[in-house]
Amino acid sequence: MQARDYSANETLRNGRAVEIRALRPEDRAGLLAAVSRTSDQSLYRRFFAFKRGFTEHEIAFYLNVDFVGHVALIALLDEDGQQVIVGGCRYIVVQPGQAEVAFAVDDAHQGQGVGTVLMRHLVAIARNAGLKELIADVLPGNTAMLKVFRASGLDIKTEQEPEATHLVLHLT
Template sequence: MQARDYAATEILRDERRVEIRALRPEDRAALLAAVSRTSDQSLYRRFFAFKRGFTDQEVDFYINIDFVSHVALVAVLEEDGRPMIVGGARYIVGQPGQAEVAFAVDDAHQGKGIGTALLRHLVVLARQGGLKELIADVLPVNTAMLKVFGTSGLGITTRQEPDTTHVVLQLS
């Protein structure tokens, strides 16, 4: 299966089914709606800055991806009979064999295993893409994300920087 066609179903901690699938250009409005439901604190943990709005250029960057050097997945839950994007994860290749990862889950759906599921599926695609490492800089207060990485079953090294924890996940 090609990355741009990726789709899988997971069972969350609360027994709900979540679809983990490739981000599509037509997800633009749903992705922006997910951002609007996310607290300032959660957005700060994702972007390291208080960021409420995005320029058209930034939105285009996040939506229009090539699924080779930039791969993105979304988590979709059924809410009130409608599919709703509740989280997302992506990696961007920075150098051969290595990519930086980033995750976001809207506040109402944190703590249910969505970040863990997104990481598991992002790893599948990263390995298919020939990557050896995933890296991330995480704010020390973002203990939930550090736990997702720490319990991933992957080889992990961390290094404390002045304002972040630098995480390297080994894929092989």
């Protein structure tokens, strides 16, 4: 399956069905709605800055993904008969063989395993693309993100930096 056509159905630990699929330009409204349901603290942990609004330039950057140097997946849950975006993750290749990853799940759906499932699929795509390493920076106190990375089973090297923990996850 091409990364841009990626789609998989999973069951969360509470029994709910979740679809993991490639982000599409037409997800704009759903993605912005998900951001609007996400707390300041979660957005800070994702963007390392207080983030409420996004410029058109930023929105275009996050939506128009080429699925080579930039891959983005979303998680969709059925809420009252509607498929709603509850989370997403992406990687951006920063140098040959190495990509930086980032995740966000809206607050109401955190702790249900969405992040862990997203990670599993992002790793599958990264491996398929021949990447060797994923890197991430995690702010102090963000145990949920660290748990998601640990649950991937990948070999992880951590480096404590003044403002954040820098992680290198080995795919090979």
